[in-house]
Amino acid sequence: MNKVLEIHQLTKRFGSFTAVNNISFSVEKGNVYGLLGPNGSGKSTTLGMILNAINPTAGSWKWFDQNPDNNSLKRIGAIIESPKFYPYLSAQKNLEIVADIKEASHTKIDEKLELVGLISRKKDKFQHFSLGMKQRLAIAAALLNDPEVLILDEPTNGLDPQGIIQIRELIIKIAEQGTTIILASHLLDEVEKVCSHVVVLNQGKMLYAGSVDQMNSSFGSIVVSAANMETLEYTLKTLPFISKVTHENSKLLAVLTEEKDPADINKILFEHGIVVNHLVKRKESLEHQFFQLIQNQNN
Missing domain, CATH: 3.40.50.300 (P-loop containing nucleotide triphosphate hydrolases)
Structure with a gap:
């Protein structure tokens, strides 16, 4: 152009x-x-x-x-x-x-x-x-x-x-x-x-x-919980499309490295013997990316 x-x-x-x-x-x-x-x-x-x-x-x-x-x-x-x-x-x-x-x-x-x-x-x-x-x-x-x-x-x-x-x-x-x-x-x-x-x-x-x-090209993250949180956390950390798992209140926040549908993630976890009781996908906003840039500059 x-x-x-x-x-x-x-x-x-x-x-x-x-x-x-x-x-x-x-x-x-x-x-x-x-x-x-x-x-x-x-x-x-x-x-x-x-x-x-x-x-x-x-x-x-x-x-x-x-x-x-x-x-x-x-x-x-x-x-x-x-x-x-x-x-x-x-x-x-x-x-x-x-x-x-x-x-x-x-x-x-x-x-x-x-x-x-x-x-x-x-x-x-x-x-x-x-x-x-x-x-x-x-x-x-x-x-x-x-x-x-x-x-x-x-x-x-x-x-x-x-x-x-x-x-x-x-x-x-x-x-x-x-x-x-x-x-x-x-x-x-x-x-x-x-x-x-x-x-x-x-x-x-x-x-x-x-x-x-x-x-704003991040693939977002999922907020997820299950009856056995330790098994859930361990399993999430083994999945190839998850880069980071942290605790958020009583749930887990998992950062995605590729585009994934929540239904597919639910199915994969079920195949690993985990029945989730909460699974919500978040898309990072421009606001989040902006403040991340500011934070990186200040660090």
Whole structure:
């Protein structure tokens, strides 16, 4: 696939503080990439550098296989801070001003308002919009010149549950139209639901870069119990698809090394003379994988 962005050993220091520490990754066309990490992990600083808003201390990056310049940045739409529009002007008037700045056609305004679900409110003043509506208007503004890449920094920050769902659905819709999206978020649930790829950052360091599926590729575990727990534990440890067995309350937690159906596991244990009274399969969440990466970094 075509790469729209390549980052190589990017570093940013503010005095003695290293905000971004030697990170390298690439973004391929047509995917949704999430920069995932807690506040202060370096997400916004990274976005600032690739948008030429912050000068890097070291490293380099390329947009569309060329060094960053005004021409390449014209192919990118970005929302880095809270939406800023004229409060006493309507949504349409505000977008007309943005269109003039971007040298985009005014004919795009209704199209983008329709996309973000605000076409019926285009005559309403910005000051009367909810926070979620303001964010959707900002996305419409960023899309006026039909950018190939859309960059969003914490797009659901401060929104209520309904606003979060609306922004999430909008991101998916924009991606389906072929726009590459890079979003920064500290919300695991947001990244898991909308992103195809994830870059995990913590304390300025990159801990993982790749697909969400690969990060969350563990085969899970089973929680199991039987009348004779000692025999059960011994048998589980002899099975080739079990890597680790630990105690969890009054049950055993067994980590799987391959995909196994609970019914098949039950049958195998029965063939070993064990009748289980509890067997539940767990799939490790992205949250578990994320905190495992953080824990490994701290150890």
